[in-house]
Amino acid sequence: MSVFIDKNTKLVIQGITGRDGSFHAKQMMEYGTQVVAGVTPGKGGQKFEGTVPIFNTVADAVKATGANTSVIYVPPPFAADAIMEAAAAGVQLVVCITEGVPVLDMTKVYPFVKEKGVRLIGPNCPGLITPGESKVGIIPGRICAPGPVGVVSRSGTLTYEVVNALTKAGIGQSTCVGIGGDPINGTNFIDCLAAFEADPKTKAVAMMGEIGGTDEQEAATFIKEHMTKPVVGFIAGQTAPPGRRMGHAGAIISGSAGTAAEKIESFKAAGMGVAQRPVDFVELIKARLG
């Protein structure tokens, strides 16, 4: 058993006939993900690429196919409803790729998924991949390789940068999770760190944070108190000015809180390895894998 997804993941894709949804549906199918259903209201009864049945609702899809995971590629105004639909339909994991979901929508979605006991990853995230087993989202499969490093990150391409460097250096990954760059998301660093700690395949963790909020500081405390496996951390945004939203809705320094310096300090205090540059992960992880 890997972290969050594995060979047994049966995926329903919400928005499978849209521009992004259809592109990534094919990518996931090529990677070997079990894509069992798609959802596009009004296209129920059709098939995607001649093989994947399309349904009008997630409830129908789950009932007919036993899907246990959903990935969402619908426009931002509909994303909150799509997440709740999936959670209500009985999947265990919902991954929302959509960027630009209003944060007030998330203040309502978050307690909803909690009440349903469903794990949400995202929104505004690249999804996750367990190399060689399953990919849910948009992380490019070819830059990953199976191996011992758990990767968790608030950003997309920065993750690719690090994963690519690790793979090129011959260091594979157990699971890579992009938790997303929004201020309110379904799964945080600690959730992932706990899962990596419990996962026998993971031997070390690479963690990429950003300015904004205090998630990284709390993660550092968790690492210090609960983790036996080594963790190497990085914080993007050391040169970011306060009060400006650096692309990600969540990457904003408010007042004196959420600076990179503060976060790096907490990493050091937790005894973590600290990467100053993305490429530093290679040597720091290598040293910790022994």
Added chain:
Amino acid sequence: MSVFIDKNTKLVIQGITGRDGSFHAKQMMEYGTQVVAGVTPGKGGQKFEGTVPIFNTVADAVKATGANTSVIYVPPPFAADAIMEAAAAGVQLVVCITEGVPVLDMTKVYPFVKEKGVRLIGPNCPGLITPGESKVGIIPGRICAPGPVGVVSRSGTLTYEVVNALTKAGIGQSTCVGIGGDPINGTNFIDCLAAFEADPKTKAVAMMGEIGGTDEQEAATFIKEHMTKPVVGFIAGQTAPPGRRMGHAGAIISGSAGTAAEKIESFKAAGMGVAQRPVDFVELIKARLG
């Protein structure tokens, strides 16, 4: 330990300076209930009857006095907020006497108290009494006596009628609970039956239902499957016409559902004693107490 309230109940009264609140506050204090606080916004710092401290908010009252139970005597438009205030302030039991609370308010209040893990009794109920220990609400103390019979009822004065008859016949009560006559209330028959079953002081139960809904039928199933103690039941409203609300918002026969005949049938099927008249409880309970 008795059912829901006992000597250790520390009560805060919401609306203590109102017409009903002040009258019943005195009654409860005379009965021996530990009335530790009252709440009336704007009268914080004053004292009720020279002894009970008044606070502006329930949170203040709980913090200062350790109240663990609240009873509510505020007008209907404010009752839902008062219930939520009490539940949020950390009491374990909220008893709402107020009649006329809009049922749509209760569709919001119910999940709120459930989330907080708080027991709500009512609204539109006479409250409860553990004779000789504590009284919360408006049940006249002098008609009750300590003893082995648990009483649970959807109505007020009908309860008094039965309790009075039992007491006059020398049969005392462990706890009497009026769960209220509204379609949505916080505590139902089954909650009370389970509590009586678990309460060592209770040896038999008298249960007064009404037309409307299916609570009594579900209670009968529960009694059949889970109760070892004898239960005697009564249903008011055998002569009520369908489609009319018989005073209580919950006492209405909708279509073919909720008739007295159906409920009595379920009592018989559960092997319960069935009182045809209120006074019949005396002999039926006496026979079951042995």
Added chain:
Amino acid sequence: MNIHEYQAKEILRGYGVNIPPGEVATTPAQAEAIATKYGTAVMVKAQVHAGGRGKAGGVKFCKTPADAKEKATAILGMQIKGLTVEKVLVTVAADIGSEAYVGIIVDRATKKPVFMVSAAGGIDIEQVAAETPEKILYVPVDVRYGLPTYDAMRMGFFLYDDVKLARAAGKIMQQLYAAFMASGCSLAEINPLVVTPQGELVAVDGKMVIDDNELDRLPAIAALRDESSEEPSEVDARNANLTFIKLDGNVGCVVNGAGLAMATMDLVKYYGGDPANFLDIGGSSNPEKVVYALRIITADPNVKAILFNIFGGITRTDDVANGIVTATKANPLKVPIVIRLTGTNEEIAMKILTENGFSASSDMDEAVQKAVALAKGGKAA
């Protein structure tokens, strides 16, 4: 509180529901004028608080304004389930392709508003529920989240295969839900929801029942009450803050508390009598209420005996006794009265009654039996 179809439709229209134009007429000439204005076939529909208007002949299709006048003449003044038709709704007749049912009630079991939708619309939903329950989809709504679009769409697809219709229906569900919540409803329904041959969704009939407890904070809704279409004695009772329901028997009952009131009626029946009413004077002990209660009950010519059954808790029995004395002094009773009083200030009450020539007991069964006998015999005690 019941409101009329035309009132419910006005509310629903305000939330965006597509409803054919319509106006209310109280005379045949008005009905004709409205039909002339629309220049198309209309329906003339009796506005009364009673089901089965269609079967009773209270709903008619009219091709021409003259036809509308004629049908309005027949319907206005008609009796439906004991209620006189005072108003008709004259509304543009919709072409009907298919008929669906959409309703919301507050469900006691789930403690939530629950939608019921069925493609088998236009007929009695209770019949559908009893005979073909699989034709109804139930969707509970968690009011904390409102009606999410996905649940609205799920209902839309249950009714229609076509995505445009499903989406349009989903939108109507959300409009109906918004109207239901904001109007303090215990029931709201559209039956039938019609697909016209042109593929348009139209609400052809609308119904709303308002939770009485909402009326204080919704003055605009409370103002919709039409007292002319209610039992006058029940209107009087409500205005006096009494809960009163008229029945067909001859033992007039005055009781404090709803449960005890029902139990008293049941006991009247148990001892072979027939209650003339349900009447709860409530928990407060205002002597005025007793005066009103007696006035309402004695106005019913069927009543042959009056039974008071008061268990004094909050209610002070001496207040009730004073009320009886006051009321009967002003308007001497023409039928016998039996008084049962017990509880708070019982001794004072007994003294007041005795001094004024009344007798009273403290035993419920005894009092009920006596009242039943008096009603049968028709003589004073």
Added chain:
Amino acid sequence: MNIHEYQAKEILRGYGVNIPPGEVATTPAQAEAIATKYGTAVMVKAQVHAGGRGKAGGVKFCKTPADAKEKATAILGMQIKGLTVEKVLVTVAADIGSEAYVGIIVDRATKKPVFMVSAAGGIDIEQVAAETPEKILYVPVDVRYGLPTYDAMRMGFFLYDDVKLARAAGKIMQQLYAAFMASGCSLAEINPLVVTPQGELVAVDGKMVIDDNELDRLPAIAALRDESSEEPSEVDARNANLTFIKLDGNVGCVVNGAGLAMATMDLVKYYGGDPANFLDIGGSSNPEKVVYALRIITADPNVKAILFNIFGGITRTDDVANGIVTATKANPLKVPIVIRLTGTNEEIAMKILTENGFSASSDMDEAVQKAVALAKGGKAA
């Protein structure tokens, strides 16, 4: 998105918040006319998206219309934190008894809107939070239930002992909350909330920040954007769907992805350079975006070298290469460019660039070092 004080006040007024009358002036004569109309002392307040207006001399009390004209003359055209004041709000001056702070933000930790209220109003709330945290009450709101009256009253009593003021303040909390939710805010505040000597509650200043992600569904709010008060390059970038933030350095950065863009800026700094901007071209690989990005960056005279850092996932690197070629053909570059590309269609991209006279590497550190060196040297590669 920031909106001006006068716009925030207009919204809050719509929700019932008591706010002194005010109008916007763009000339001293208008300011005088407005003050004349009110016939009382006014405040003239600079409308710019910058804090510390008061300290900068952008907020003035004016006893007479002539005074208002004079102060408006001084304030209009003034620079505050690099922004030119184009408008002033002329508003009736309130008598100030006491000042409180009321604000709501979306809190990441509780994942809820959270109220912050303090009787120490009128000053910077962050200072209060740092120095006297016990003077702030934090109240999170569960949006499923809204702001309950009891929580609003709790805040009211935290600010005022008097129950009437507490109740009035509680009402303002609920109005502010409703405005916050309906306007898609990430922040809304009233600072100061003033009690006048007459005991009236008045919102003397109001501020709202809107979540950019809400703008598509709130056209009326989106229309409040005042581009004249923003950095022109940032306005251009937004209109081209790019995320751009101008900084003070000389290495212009074009990156895909926010995290990688920040990491690239950090690496520029790491190697001794200074980034001229944050620029995220996003996930889609539209060559047009690259053209816009280059146009915006080259418009900054500080930029001495341009650095592309693209990790192709969804973004096709060949699209980026084509964009660079197109843009530089139309407007030849005057500063050196360093291109780092890797990922999707890397080989095609390299070929396109080479054929058009550009060189490119696939190593991020190497590219950043080169760009830093070029920016320092000021010479083309």
